Amino acid sequence: MSNRLQAVRGMNDILPDEAESWEWLEEALRAWLKSYGYRPIRMPIVEPTPLFKRAIGEVTDIVEKEMYSFVDSLNGEPLTLRPEGTAGCVRAVIQHNVAAERPQRLYYMGQMFRHERPQKGRYRQFHQVGVEAFGFTGPDVDAEQILMSARLWQDLGLDNVRLEINSLGQPEERAAHRAALITYFEAHQDQLDEDAQRRLHSNPLRILDTKNPAMQQLVNEVPRLMDYLGAESLAHFERVQSLVRHAGIAFTVNPRLVRGLDYYNLTVFEWVTDALGAQGTVCAGGRYDGLVEQLGGKSTPACGFALGIERLLALLEDAGHLPQAESPDVYIIHQGDAAAGLALRVAESLRDTGLNVLYHCGGGSFKSQMKRADNSGAPMAVIIGDDEVASGEVTVKAMQQKDWVEGDAANNQVRVALDDLAEHIMSQWSENDLGQGF
RNA sequence: GUGGGCGUAGUUCAGUUGGUUAGAAUAUCGGAUUGUGAUUCCGAGGGUCGUGGGUUCGAAUCCCAUCGCCCACCCCA
Numbered sequence: 119m120s121n122r123l124q125a126v127r128g129m130n131d132i133l134p135d136e137a138e139s140w141e142w143l144e145e146a147l148r149a150w151l152k153s154y155g156y157r158p159i160r161m162p163i164v165e166p167t168p169l170f171k172r173a174i175g176e177v178t179d180i181v182e183k184e185m186y187s188f189v190d191s192l193n194g195e196p197l198t199l200r201p202e203g204t205a206g207c208v209r210a211v212i213q214h215n216v217a218a219e220r221p222q223r224l225y226y227m228g229q230m231f232r233h234e235r236p237q238k239g240r241y242r243q244f245h246q247v248g249v250e251a252f253g254f255t256g257p258d259v260d261a262e263q264i265l266m267s268a269r270l271w272q273d274l275g276l277d278n279v280r281l282e283i284n285s286l287g288q289p290e291e292r293a294a295h296r297a298a299l300i301t302y303f304e305a306h307q308d309q310l311d312e313d314a315q316r317r318l319h320s321n322p323l324r325i326l327d328t329k330n331p332a333m334q335q336l337v338n339e340v341p342r343l344m345d346y347l348g349a350e351s352l353a354h355f356e357r358v359q360s361l362v363r364h365a366g367i368a369f370t371v372n373p374r375l376v377r378g379l380d381y382y383n384l385t386v387f388e389w390v391t392d393a394l395g396a397q398g399t400v401c402a403g404g405r406y407d408g409l410v411e412q413l414g415g416k417s418t419p420a421c422g423f424a425l426g427i428e429r430l431l432a433l434l435e436d437a438g439h440l441p442q443a444e445s446p447d448v449y450i451i452h453q454g455d456a457a458a459g460l461a462l463r464v465a466e467s468l469r470d471t472g473l474n475v476l477y478h479c480g481g482g483s484f485k486s487q488m489k490r491a492d493n494s495g496a497p498m499a500v501i502i503g504d505d506e507v508a509s510g511e512v513t514v515k516a517m518q519q520k521d522w523v524e525g526d527a528a529n530n531q532v533r534v535a536l537d538d539l540a541e542h543i544m545s546q547w548s549e550n551d552l553g554q555g556f
Numbered sequence: 557g558u559g560g561g562c563g564u565a566g567u568u569c570a571g572u573u574g575g576u577u578a579g580a581a582u583a584u585c586g587g588a589u590u591g592u593g594a595u596u597c598c599g600a601g602g603g604u605c606g607u608g609g610g611u612u613c614g615a616a617u618c619c620c621a622u623c624g625c626c627c628a629c630c631c632c633a
Contacts, residue, residue, distance in 0.1 A: 178631095179630080179631050184631085202632095235558090235630085237627060237629095238626080324631090395628085396628065402632085427633080451591095484590085485587095487592090488592050499592090499593085517593070
């Protein structure tokens with residue numbers, strides 16, 4: 119095993135059966151994004167390391183211990199494989215003045231990299247769809263993005279996700295609350311467990327998530343962020359809630375909902391599920407009004423969310439909503455040199471009509487070719503042998519009908535003149551409602 | 557980074573207190589009237605038992621190390 123070549127831990131190959139599901143989902147996602155006016159943007163997977171440090175925050179887990187950072191050995195530049203998409207997107211928006219003239223709705227999809235221990239729903243290379251809106255002060259975009267994500271679950275037939283929202287207020291409000299939190303916990307330091315001690319100064323909000331029953335009472339009486347929000351922040355949050363409520367979307371306000379990245383302010387939301395093991399978040403995001411300016415751009419309000427593709431696919435799989443493997447429309451069987459040449463031309467002419475055609479390659483007995491044809495799932499086979507070549511005809515056989523009689527070679531098949539083949543197949547298609555392409 | 561579980565044909569798995577040449581199902585290939593697919597019957601190929609070392613007359617089995625996968629903690633999509 120020591121010599122064996124294999125993929126890097128936590129970075130998975132996506133093999134054909136699975137990759138077809140990915141493409142199917144990606145198509146659905148693009149249609150969904152387009153229906154909300156979002157336009158594609160594509161950024162590099164590698165960015166200068168300081169971008170992420172400045173955007174995500176120096177003391178976050180991502181920056182401290184999860185980034186794939188390295189120095190370009192050719193010019194000494196510090197680079198990082200993107201651990202999330204927003205920073206690069208904001209960088210691109212600033213660099214090219216994308217949102218200078220009018221607000222922009224943008225999306226991207228692609229791989230992200232975080233050096234974490236892999237487990238169910240968590241990988242070192244994973245894929246996200248990022249949805250970002252620049253130049254809208256909200257709260258209507260906030261609400262629209264929430265409705266938008268709700269529609270996606272509906273489109274995909276998923277009903278086991280629920281919505282949680284919260285407001286983080288403005289940075290000053292959050293800082294005041296954080297200070298109050300630390301003061302409170304310091305006053306009760308004797309009641310803090312080891313975990314909480316560690317988080318006290320790194321991430322005091324996380325202490326609220328403790329599962330330790332001994333700390334529940336302490337945690338319940340903690341200063342509430344909501345009490346530190348100013349009138350504007352509260353009004354924004356109220357408005358988002360009322361818009362979402364009016365759209366008929368159920369949610370709970372979770373005062374403990376914090377995002378792991380520093381740039382968020384005001385609205386944050388998260389779609390969670392119990393169906394995925396320990397990794398319950400399928401989609402999460404919020405407002406980040408300060409980030410563009412913080413990264414050197416002109417002050418621009420922004421709001422966005424990310425969707426985990428692996429987790430979404432896992433949910434779809436769980437619900438049995440993934441499409442079946444794709445089959446060709448026609449499988450072409452042939453035997454003999456003359457037939458091989460003719461069959462190749464027939465295959466091309468059928469593709470001219472828009473059909474997906476599998477031409478048998480590699481020879482083999484007639485029987486084995488029939489087996490391949492059956493195995494391919496194609497509803498029809500075209501058979502070309504010496505007889506057909508001699509008479510200028512081909513045999514068309516319906517494959518999905520299993521009611522054939524032993525020993526009767528003529529089961530479910532007809533001979534058709536070469537010139538009539540395309541027309542014959544098309545009419546069979548409409549009569550029998552075969553395939554998905556018509 | 558910490559903990560737990562697991563590594564045996566392409567795949568899913570058996571494999572007794574350590575004892576002949578490591579099995580099954582499934583998949584693949586071939587055959588059962590040489591031009592006909594499901595099902596059925598017959599046959600074949602396919603394994604450095606993750607890897608390396610140790611104990612033993614003898615190791616898939618016991619011990620040590622190592623690599624890998626999975627799940628959980630932490631954190632997050």
